[in-house]
């Protein structure tokens with residue numbers, strides 16, 4: 001079955017097509033651009049491009065997988081709204097996967113690992129995975145120091161992800177070079193069981209982890225100076 | 226009219242998630258989900274709250290619109306979406322949604338200007354708009370006076386607020402008077418029992434010295450402060466605040482300036498059509514005063530019904546329909562959400 005994967009939870013905007021069969025997940029086409037400020041511009045043309053690359057039409061899709069974040073609010077929603085609206089038109093199910101799993105799961109090699117992405121405001125979105133790639137804590141948002149302390153408690157010996165690169169010093173853990181951003185094929189793998197079983201379509205709710213800043217855009221100035 | 230194009234419009238520039246469907250100038254569906262209640266306790270729209278609400282509302286609102294119109298996305302000829310101006314994060318959800326729908330249904334997408342859409346919506350009620358026309362757009366986010374020479378290709382800004390939007394002034398004065406948010410409807414209601422001539426509130430940018438540089442601009446900040454001072458003086462003196470009189474006098478000051486400048490623009494340009502749009506166009510006094518003043522000069526005032534004046538998807542569909550009919554090329558799939566989209570850009 002041809003499946004579209006999108007993720008816009010990090011500065012990397014990703015669209016990919018994968019083929020999910022009874023025995024595996026194969027990549028058919030893949031586009032990824034790293035630009036934290038242009039998620040809205042980049043994603044749709046990339047979806048269009050991967051379809052063209054694979055010689056497929058939207059109606060050939062059997063399911064859509066989207067990274068749920070966590071990620072800085074604005075860009076994250078682009079991937080989720082794209083997946084949800086396309087799923088609605090095509091009448092195909094949509095499935096969500098924690099985006100950090102697309103970094104942490106492929107990074108483990110027997111030892112626990114801390115996967116982290118940049119949460120801005122000098123914080124990280126992070127999760128810890130055991131030696132088999134299972135997420136044991138997270139996703140959470142905190143300062144690098146707090147994330148590092150928790151990761152060490154859980155026996156993590158290595159950190160991975162864009163956030164780990166950015167805050168390598170504060171984390172004080174060796175950083176694995178790849179993957180830096182969520183891997184589309186891995187996101188598809190983590191949803192493959194649900195897809196094969198024909199599980200019900202899921203509502204794509206972002207993993208925000210933070211409450212909105214309750215500052216009104218208008219009407220915030222006091223009436224009297 | 227079954228051969229006229231079937232156009233879908235998506236609006237998410239502020240706190241309303243709107244999906245409208247039109248065929249030519251005929252409105253088929255106008256579905257709306259609002260997050261206004263979530264913003265009420267903040268006294269204004271909170272951008273992140275609005276963006277989250279748009280993401281949750283877009284799919285069900287689309288479903289309601291399609292059901293209401295009795296069509297499917299496969300029947301649609303083109304999708305129009307507000308690409309600006311507005312709240313950046315809120316616009317982004319609508320633009321990404323429009324692209325998702327356009328991609329999956331393999332339809333063209335038009336990114337359009339929110340303000341031009343406020344003008345275009347009137348065609349759903351009163352038919353094709355004579356051009357040129359003058360448009361007065363007043364809401365919580367904008368207060369603009371425009372020359373509409375060609376709604377499909379370009380609109381010329383004549384003036385705008387230099388501080389608060391008209392609707393913002395209504396919200397703030399409502400808060401001063403202990404009335405709910407948004408402030409427009411409760412002030413309109415209170416004002417009916419009040420004396421509009423009882424308090425002489427200032428009319429911003431109407432003095433001769435201001436008119437030279439700001440002939441068609443507006444200013445409501447001084448008015449809002451004057452109301453605050455007046456109310457405060459009463460309270461300090463331990464006297465009751467005559468809410469109806471304050472509401473009526475404040476509303477009169479706003480409507481006086483808006484209609485005066487709009488009529489002046491029509492007369493200066495020799496234009497006989499004035500369109501009024503935006504949430505504040507739902508104000509009963511603004512409508513009455515505009516008509517009363519326009520009549521004297523043979524100017525025809527067009528104001529759509531209140532539900533079409535506030536932000537909605539139908540206005541975006543109406544502009545999209547106008548663009549398709551005029552043969553304007555669709556936007557590219559990399560079209561951005563532009564929170565500061567200039568008025569001179571009708572479609573991107």
Ligand SMILES: [Zn+2]
Nearest residue numbers: 343364503536
């Ligand atoms: Zn508006």
